[in-house]
Amino acid sequence: MLWMKWKMMMDSLRGRRRRLPCSLWFVLLFAAGGLVLFIHQQDLSEMVQQQGPGVKLGSTPRQSRETLSTQDRERGKSDNYQDLQAAEGLLSSPIPPMQFPHFEKSRQTATPGSREQDIGSLHVSKRHRKLLKTSPPIHNTKNNVSSPSSTSVSSSSAVSSSSSISSSSPIFSSCASGSFSPESWKKLSSVLEARQQLMKEICAKYKSSISKTITRHHVKHLFVEDKYKLLYCQVPKAGCSNWKRTLMVxxxxxxxxxSIKHDTVHYGDHLKKLDSFDRQGIMHRLETYTKVMFVREPMERMVSAYRDKFENPNNYYHSLFGKPIISKYRVNPSWAALKTGNGVTFKEFVQYLLDVHRPVGMDIHWEQANQLCNPCLIDYDFIGKFENMEEESNFLLRLAGAPPNLTLPSFKDRNPTDKRTSMQITEKYFSQVSTLERQRVYDFYYMDYLMFNYSKPFKDLY
Known part of the structure; x- marks a missing residue:
């Protein structure tokens, strides 16, 4: 009897000994799972903190894979610039070199000061062909032009030009008077026709796959003047304020x-925008009105925007852009800088512009001109240049039949004591950043350089 009790007790102890390892394994597995979950949550919280406000987690701004790969190499702290150039050469695209049409007249009559290249000598490198091939397409948005049967306007409706700038056209014959001699009239007409033709070549070569519909989003920067049938696409820092004044007159x-003050121009809502019309109104104006845009040397325009918005008192831009820029890119920022957003340096602004995870979105003042005006969807009749603004603007006013005494004003009403941003000033600002950053800014605006035929602003760019 005692033997049986002792045996039963030993069997019970053996069972507990066998169950003990199972319990221990369960506890260990539970602890390991909790540790993994804790580490994962920590990583996610760090990513969210680095992302900052204004950008969704995992989103990518409109930059090419070329820019992304350049940034990755920069983060890898590569200090050999020649190696970077060699690496870029390996990323060549199979697209054959672009063949531009030869405009004999336009080469002979390029407008002075416009910094236009000889169209026949334009060369697109293998590296930039890849940049163009991977550049972002123009997407449709939810705010399409509404109609009973369609939500978009076919781009074919915008293909036809409402007024020709050819020297043989009726409008040329009737307006070839005033301060323009027949020779200067023909010269400007030839230059403008060459710009239109170049734009068509670029769009056919690199933007042929984009959607062929025009939505409200694509025309939101176009101002309407119904009396003289003008559609003006605003490109800030390219004579925009003075052109709005002219449209108001x-x-x-x-x-x-x-007599028109700056705030009246920009905040008075005196000018109608094309996206405020219904589908029929948008289509009618795209088909019959003269479509106009003015552009400026891209990196000079960017410096002009920085000087205007960050080097002068501006509560809106300092608060909305300055504070997050300083918070993300400045080492040990002061409490006052974080609170006010004042004092953003040019290097910090460049870092923000090139960052694929910007702490705050883009702004119209430094957005690419081709993204603002969509010239591959909207067939502009007149592409003017800031560098020859006075002559080309007055030429357009005579074409439109404006009163003879009306000319584009040239005064500078914001920060009038500051010198206008020139290429000399632009070079001074870009001397504050690295060679790689300067190259990447050029890449960022490369489509504008190509579409609007601007030459490289610095010799070391490739």
Missing amino acids: LAGQASNTQ
Whole structure:
């Protein structure tokens, strides 16, 4: 009897000994799972903190894979610039070199000061062909032009030009007077026709796969002047304020441009935008009105925007852009800088512009001109240049039949004591950043350089 009790007790102990390892394994597995979950949550919280406000986690701004790969190499702290160039050469595209049409007249009559290249000598490198091939397409948005049967306007409706700038056209014959001699009139007409033709070549070569519909999003920067049938696409820092003043005078809202203040121009809502019309109104104006845009040397325009918004008092830009830029890119920022957003340096601004995870989104003042005006969807009749703004603007006003005494104003009403941003000033600012950063800014605006035929601003760019 005692033997049986002792045996039963030993069997019970053996069972507990066998169950003990199972319990221990369960505890160990539970602890390991909790540790892995804790580490994963820590990684996610760090990613969210680095992302900052204004950008969704995992989103990528409109930059090419070329820019992304350049940034990755920069983060890898590669200090051999020649190696970077060699690496870029390995990323060549199979697209054959672009063949540009030869415009004999345009080469002979390029407008002075416009910094336009000889169209026949334009060369697109293998590296930039890849940049163009991977550049972002123009996407449709939810705010399409509404209609009973369609939500978009076919781009074919915008293909036809409302007025020709050819020297043989009726409008040329009727307006070839005033301050323009027949020779200067023909010269400007030839240059403008060459710009239009170049734009068509670039769009056919590199943007042929984009959607062929125009939505409200694509026309939101176009201002409408119905009396003289003009559509003007605003490109800030390229004479935008003075052109808006001129449109207000044409519309009869002011007697002269000099009396219109800056705030009235930009915040008075005196000018209608094309996206405020219904589908039929948008289509009609795209088909019949003269479509106009003015551009500026891209890196000079960018410096002009930086000087205007960050080197002068501006509560809106310092608060909305300055504070997150300083917070992300400045080492040990002061409490005052974080609170006010004042004092953003040019290098910090460049870092923000090139960052694929910007702490705050883009702004119209430094957005690419081709993204603002969509010239591959909208067939512009007149592509003017800031560098020859006065002559080309007055040429357009005569074409449109504006009053003979109306000319584009040239005054500078914001920060009038500051010198206008020139290429000399632009070079001074870009001397504050590295060679690689300067190259990447050029890459960022490369489509503008190509579409609007601007030469490289620095010799070391490739």
